Amino acid sequence: MAEVTETKAQRVERLKREKLAWDHLDEIREFARNGRDSVPPEWLGTYFRSWGIYTQGDGAGVIGGKNGEGKATEFFMVRIRIPNGILTSDQVRVLAGLSEDYGRGVADITVRQNVQLHWVTIQAIPDLIEKLQRAGLTTTGACGDVVRNVTGCPVAGIAADEHFDASPFSLAVDRALGGNREFYNLPRKFKMTVTGCSSWCSYPEINDVAFTSARRKRGDVFEDGFSVRIGGGLSTEPHIALKLDAFVRQDQVVDVARGVAEIFRASEVLRQSREQARLKYLFLKHGWTAESFLAELNRIIGFPLDPAGDEEIPAEVHRDHTGIQRQKQAGLVFIGASVLRGRITPAQLRRAAQLADKFGDGTLRATVQQNLLLANIREEHAETVAAELTRVGLPVAALAFARGTVACTGSEFCKLALTETKGFARWLSTELDERLPGFSEQIKLHITGCPNSCGQHWIADIGIEGKKIKVNGKMVDAYYFCVGGSVGHIASIARPVGYRCAAANVPDAIERLLIHFQETRESNENLRTFLARNTNEQIRTVLAGESFAAVERDLPAGRVPAGVEG
Numbered sequence: 113m114a115e116v117t118e119t120k121a122q123r124v125e126r127l128k129r130e131k132l133a134w135d136h137l138d139e140i141r142e143f144a145r146n147g148r149d150s151v152p153p154e155w156l157g158t159y160f161r162s163w164g165i166y167t168q169g170d171g172a173g174v175i176g177g178k179n180g181e182g183k184a185t186e187f188f189m190v191r192i193r194i195p196n197g198i199l200t201s202d203q204v205r206v207l208a209g210l211s212e213d214y215g216r217g218v219a220d221i222t223v224r225q226n227v228q229l230h231w232v233t234i235q236a237i238p239d240l241i242e243k244l245q246r247a248g249l250t251t252t253g254a255c256g257d258v259v260r261n262v263t264g265c266p267v268a269g270i271a272a273d274e275h276f277d278a279s280p281f282s283l284a285v286d287r288a289l290g291g292n293r294e295f296y297n298l299p300r301k302f303k304m305t306v307t308g309c310s311s312w313c314s315y316p317e318i319n320d321v322a323f324t325s326a327r328r329k330r331g332d333v334f335e336d337g338f339s340v341r342i343g344g345g346l347s348t349e350p351h352i353a354l355k356l357d358a359f360v361r362q363d364q365v366v367d368v369a370r371g372v373a374e375i376f377r378a379s380e381v382l383r384q385s386r387e388q389a390r391l392k393y394l395f396l397k398h399g400w401t402a403e404s405f406l407a408e409l410n411r412i413i414g415f416p417l418d419p420a421g422d423e424e425i426p427a428e429v430h431r432d433h434t435g436i437q438r439q440k441q442a443g444l445v446f447i448g449a450s451v452l453r454g455r456i457t458p459a460q461l462r463r464a465a466q467l468a469d470k471f472g473d474g475t476l477r478a479t480v481q482q483n484l485l486l487a488n489i490r491e492e493h494a495e496t497v498a499a500e501l502t503r504v505g506l507p508v509a510a511l512a513f514a515r516g517t518v519a520c521t522g523s524e525f526c527k528l529a530l531t532e533t534k535g536f537a538r539w540l541s542t543e544l545d546e547r548l549p550g551f552s553e554q555i556k557l558h559i560t561g562c563p564n565s566c567g568q569h570w571i572a573d574i575g576i577e578g579k580k581i582k583v584n585g586k587m588v589d590a591y592y593f594c595v596g597g598s599v600g601h602i603a604s605i606a607r608p609v610g611y612r613c614a615a616a617n618v619p620d621a622i623e624r625l626l627i628h629f630q631e632t633r634e635s636n637e638n639l640r641t642f643l644a645r646n647t648n649e650q651i652r653t654v655l656a657g658e659s660f661a662a663v664e665r666d667l668p669a670g671r672v673p674a675g676v677e678g
């Protein structure tokens with residue numbers, strides 16, 4: 113009989129149908145007792161994901177492995193879900209302890225307000241899960257084909273300029289759908305955000321479902337509700353979410369979120385290929401439109417949504433809520449500190465928790481810009497807290513590049529990476545802050561170690577994507593440049609400009625570009641307008657310092673490394 117082989121997508125679909133991994137903590141405990149070698153491939157490759165657990169690479173990234181995926185070590189990466197980024201000081205201390213005990217003192221705040229630990233052994237996992245659960249935290253649903261962490265504005269409920277506090281709704285959506293067994297087997301990951309913030313800091317444009325504040329007038333009465341956008345996402349085929357012509361009342365948010373998840377779950381056509389399984393592909397490949405989606409959504413939820421209300425789309429570039437800002441509550445401020453490329457130590461976490469307790473009410477928040485924020489600090493102590501955070505390496509008034517830098521996990525731990533990103537990000541931003549002192553433009557400099565765009569290079573002013581090139585016969589880390597990505601009023605995906613160079617030469621290239629910007633900008637022109645006004649060829653020439661023949665983004669032969677999914 114001919115051997116029947118499964119495609120990768122078929123295998124994952126079968127495994128998900130066969131076992132609901134959340135019901136099998138007992139198996140994880142057993143693996144912990146029997147050691148790393150006892151963990152079967154279906155757990156390593158599929159089931160662990162829904163528990164927020166990935167295998168950790170050997171530091172070489174994708175190189176040296178097979179099937180487009182690098183070598184796995186005996187260690188794991190563990191992602192902890194933090195709905196709306198809201199944390200208590202006690203939880204922060206638990207994270208510090210776990211990072212110290214099981215993660216070699218490394219913790220990364222991620223672009224979805226999560227915290228990721230590395231170096232975790234199989235023996236540590238049961239204890240880690242239990243300690244998190246006792247602290248009201250979980251890893252369930254942090255990865256895998258499920259509803260991922262529901263993000264929201266980190267200053268929800270406290271920002272003086274927010275439209276309204278939407279955090280109760282993001283938490284309600286998270287409670288209803290996150291870790292919900294009904295949505296354990298979606299075609300692929302499913303990302304949602306709910307925000308009432310005036311700067312849309314949680315990036316609704318790149319979520320599968322995004323609720324942003326909207327308003328409508330009924331008679332003489334204003335009603336606060338939401339706009340809804342569908343099908344955003346980055347990865348290798350970035351797509352800005354489409355706005356539906358719908359006003360979502362506050363009491364309809366959970367129903368609508370669930371309705372979209374049901375449409376996604378029922379989309380069998382998306383289950384054919386792992387690379388094209390995100391919700392956005394309904395629009396990109398299967399002929400859906402915002403109108404047909406809304407019609408199906410109305411049918412699924414069982415009532416028609418009203419037409420869209422009014423909304424203000426923010427123009428602001430920096431959405432990071434750093435610095436000291438007055439809250440809507442009299443006498444209180446929040447203090448946003450930059451965590452360079454999201455990497456934070458147990459000592460820094462503990463100090464931040466201690467300051468939050470001593471001068472506030474113990475509330476902290478993780479942000480999607482990989483930063484940390486202390487809320488409800490009494491105004492008279494603001495400077496003391498800011499100075500102390502800065503002293504421990506969490507600057508409240510970070511320099512332009514330290515503030516605007518975001519980096520993905522990279523080859524240090526990620527099996528798909530072409531480049532090392534975290535150390536590189538620190539070096540690059542420090543270099544640029546030194547070379548361009550006083551650079552006053554807001555800049556988003558995003559670094560991503562492969563085409564998957566976990567560091568969101570598609571929405572950055574300057575987004576660089578990891579490559580390998582040969583220099584003097586040796587393969588070295590390199591970066592390909594994309595520019596002009598933006599969100600808000602003129603949401604657009606960054607343009608690949610045809611230039612790439614060795615990682616070591618990236619600071620020179622960016623320095624040239626930004627000096628050229630400073631010297632040739634038209635009056636009051638900001639970086640975004642400048643990047644939009646200049647052609648790819650002009651930008652390429654400045655980056656290279658000479659005329660430079662365009663190079664392709666050169667997706668590796670066939671398709672991008674895609675053996676492991678984020």
Ligand code: HEM
Nearest residue numbers: 222223224226346347521526528564565566674676677678
């Ligand atoms: C097919 C493979 C993968 C794809 C297409 C992918 C894509 C993405 C994208 C587009 C984001 C941006 C987050 C956002 O939407 O705002 C993201 C987030 C992230 N990715 Fe990946 N990723 C992949 C694999 C991985 C792997 C192997 C790692 C290694 C740990 C990783 C680490 C992360 C992290 C830390 C985040 C931050 C978001 C979070 O906390 O959920 N990704 N991924």
Ligand code: SF4
Nearest residue numbers: 520526529561562566
């Ligand atoms: S973009 Fe994602 S998959 Fe690629 S190296 Fe970075 S973390 Fe890994």
